[in-house]
Amino acid sequence: MASQNLQSVPAELSPEELEREQAGQAYFDRIISEDSRIEPRDWMPEAYRKTLLRQISQHAHSEIIGMQPEANWISRAPSLKRKAILMAKVQDEAGHGLYLYSAAETLGQSRDKMTSDLIAGKARYSSIFNYPAISWADMGAIGWLVDGAAICNQVPLCRASYGPYGRAMVRICKEESFHQRQGFEILLELSNGTPAQKQMAQDAVNRWYAPALMMFGPPDDDSPNSKQSMAWNIKRFSNDELRSRFVGMMVEQVKVLGLTLPDKDIRFNEETKKWEHGPLDWNEFKNVLAGKGPCNAQRLERRREAHDDGAWVREAAAEYARKQAEKEYAA
Numbered sequence: 001m002a003s004q005n006l007q008s009v010p011a012e013l014s015p016e017e018l019e020r021e022q023a024g025q026a027y028f029d030r031i032i033s034e035d036s037r038i039e040p041r042d043w044m045p046e047a048y049r050k051t052l053l054r055q056i057s058q059h060a061h062s063e064i065i066g067m068q069p070e071a072n073w074i075s076r077a078p079s080l081k082r083k084a085i086l087m088a089k090v091q092d093e094a095g096h097g098l099y100l101y102s103a104a105e106t107l108g109q110s111r112d113k114m115t116s117d118l119i120a121g122k123a124r125y126s127s128i129f130n131y132p133a134i135s136w137a138d139m140g141a142i143g144w145l146v147d148g149a150a151i152c153n154q155v156p157l158c159r160a161s162y163g164p165y166g167r168a169m170v171r172i173c174k175e176e177s178f179h180q181r182q183g184f185e186i187l188l189e190l191s192n193g194t195p196a197q198k199q200m201a202q203d204a205v206n207r208w209y210a211p212a213l214m215m216f217g218p219p220d221d222d223s224p225n226s227k228q229s230m231a232w233n234i235k236r237f238s239n240d241e242l243r244s245r246f247v248g249m250m251v252e253q254v255k256v257l258g259l260t261l262p263d264k265d266i267r268f269n270e271e272t273k274k275w276e277h278g279p280l281d282w283n284e285f286k287n288v289l290a291g292k293g294p295c296n297a298q299r300l301e302r303r304r305e306a307h308d309d310g311a312w313v314r315e316a317a318a319e320y321a322r323k324q325a326e327k328e329y330a331a
């Protein structure tokens with residue numbers, strides 16, 4: 001791999017400092033070229049640290065905001081079994097958020113700061129969670145399509161060059177696989193139910209399909225971060241490559257469901273050996289990213305309320321920790 005520029009080096013360094021920076025850069029370049037892992041205490045370029053912090057914190061926020069569409073349905077799940085499964089899934093998403101915040105903290109950003117950026121509306125989270133979940137079948141479509149897209153995107157991230165991120169992704173992907181299966185199973189049961197239930201499943205797939213495809217990010221030509229992230233072995237595949245793989249997976253699975261994908265242009269291109277899909281409305285994507293999606297305001301409002309409601313828990317935990325430390329000091 002080509003040597004990285006010393007982008008992060010301040011203009012005025014003593015000769016010793018400059019030597020240290022150069023040695024750090026050489027170490028970093030070697031680790032990346034060997035496809036090995038960078039760990040928190042290793043030297044890393046400032047731009048690498050910022051890119052990771054950006055991606056990991058956005059990812060963590062997505063897991064936390066992503067709890068909302070499904071949490072809304074816990075009290076309306078059609079049976080005790082479904083309720084228990086959905087509760088477990090939503091709790092898993094909270095856990096994923098926590099692993100990811102911990103991974104991001106190793107890059108020098110506090111969780112408090114990441115949370116305050118999120119609730120101030122300054123941080124990004126996945127576009128997909130700004131769409132409403134309006135029927136029980138949406139729980140199936142979210143599991144099957146949204147978790148399916150998440151797995152497709154995240155399995156390669158298990159090999160991300162930053163150790164804490166890659167390791168967090170291993171456990172997350174295992175849990176996401178279970179999530180996808182439960183979504184598939186909800187849709188399968190509805191599809192084999194009454195005509196009205198089958199229609200409900202089809203409507204949900206129709207509504208979530210395009211937003212799920214957009215989860216992979218803008219087309220490669222319009223993705224400013226991909227090239228560098230791939231050179232650093234953070235991302236392993238481009239947005240379009242992963243989107244195409246996802247379409248290929250869904251094309252087969254939808255047949256088993258007895259449903260259809262709302263895309264008449266899907267085809268396998270024999271020349272490129274890639275799946276192609278119909279046009280996506282990238283203006284809609286940009287609007288959602290600009291905060292103008294159907295649920296952006298509601299999602300942030302709920303997050304703020306939950307943060308305020310949880311203040312007493314944070315205060316109690318801090319006070320408990322203070323007392324424990326006092327006891328240990330006295331002993």
Ligand code: FAQ
Nearest residue numbers: 059062063066125126127150214215216217223224225226
């Ligand atoms: N939504 O240059 P690129 C889940 C932004 S977890 C919002 O291509 P990059 C589990 C991007 O940040 C879902 N923003 O960027 C679950 C950048 O803006 P910035 C979350 C998006 O980073 C299931 C700009 O556009 N997964 O679903 C989106 O190379 C069910 C330019 O884009 C992850 O976060 C988007 N969809 O590639 C939970 C996976 N796409 O930062 C609950 C990790 C792009 O420059 C229930 N992240 N943007 O201001 C990634 O793999 C990457 O960050 C991408 C974007 C692929 C998302």
